[in-house]
Amino acid sequence: DAKTTQPTSMDCAEGRAANLPCNHSTISGNEYVYWYRQIHSQGPQYIIHGLKNNETNEMASLIITEDRKSSTLILPHATLRDTAVYYCIVRPPAANFGNEKLTFGTGTRLTIIP
Amino acid sequence: DVKVTQSSRYLVKRTGEKVFLECVQDMDHENMFWYRQDPGLGLRLIYFSYDVKMKEKGDIPEGYSVSREKKERFSLILESASTNQTSMYLCASSLKASRGYTFGSGTRLTVV
Numbered sequence: 001d002a003k004t005t006q007p008t009s010m011d012c013a014e015g016r017a018a019n020l021p022c023n024h025s026t027i028s029g030n031e032y033v034y035w036y037r038q039i040h041s042q043g044p045q046y047i048i049h050g051l052k053n054n055e056t057n058e059m060a061s062l063i064i065t066e067d068r069k070s071s072t073l074i075l076p077h078a079t080l081r082d083t084a085v086y087y088c089i090v091r092p093p094a095a096n097f098g099n100e101k102l103t104f105g106t107g108t109r110l111t112i113i114p
Numbered sequence: 115d116v117k118v119t120q121s122s123r124y125l126v127k128r129t130g131e132k133v134f135l136e137c138v139q140d141m142d143h144e145n146m147f148w149y150r151q152d153p154g155l156g157l158r159l160i161y162f163s164y165d166v167k168m169k170e171k172g173d174i175p176e177g178y179s180v181s182r183e184k185k186e187r188f189s190l191i192l193e194s195a196s197t198n199q200t201s202m203y204l205c206a207s208s209l210k211a212s213r214g215y216t217f218g219s220g221t222r223l224t225v226v
Contacts, residue, residue, distance in 0.1 A: 036215075041219075041220075042217075042219055042220070043204050043218050043220055044157070044204070044206075044215070044217050046214040049214075087156075087157075101159055101162055102159075102215060103159065104149070104156045104157035104158075106154065106155070107156065
């Protein structure tokens with residue numbers, strides 16, 4: 001699996017957009033970019049994923065650069081409940097046996113400041 | 115609306131004990147996973163299973179075994195618990211070929 005690099009920690013003011021970067025310069029053509037987050041004392045929670053195009057759902061937006069070597073997760077209006085560790089993961093298509101597993105790094109600790 | 119349930123939230127065991135961590139999911143998922151999480155090391159995959167009675171080693175299987183006798187249940191077994199197995203253990207499940215995992219709330223195991 002391609003390796004990802006994320007900042008160790010970030011702060012964001014409540015109500016502002018939180019932009020979390022992720023570098024994945026060795027990503028392969030068929031590998032997806034996933035984002036999960038882990039709120040303190042809970043299991044990780046799926047946020048969003050994408051391959052090439054930008055994606056948006058009710059939780060966040062995912063912007064993937066044209067060369068796919070980096071991506072940004074955007075939380076449009078951060079709230080205190082968004083304080084968590086955010087993980088960026090790349091992996092091959094889930095349809096291939098053995099590719100179902102996710103490899104988590106250490107993520108970015110995002111703190112929303114009141 | 116609980117979907118992945120881990121039997122214990124906190125557990126304290128003695129060195130050398132055989133420990134069972136249980137995980138049950140009610141979503142009819144094919145895949146199930148066990149991770150451990152330690153400060154500074156993130157989540158590391160111990161074992162996973164893609165079907166009943168099937169199992170695959172993850173990145174750190176040493177000292178652990180697993181059992182999947184029924185689709186909804188995936189057990190992690192510490193044959194002889196050691197202090198370096200003190201950790202947060204997280205279970206997850208997913209549909210085959212799905213892209214989303216659902217995690218349980220975790221079991222914090224302390225081996226003394």
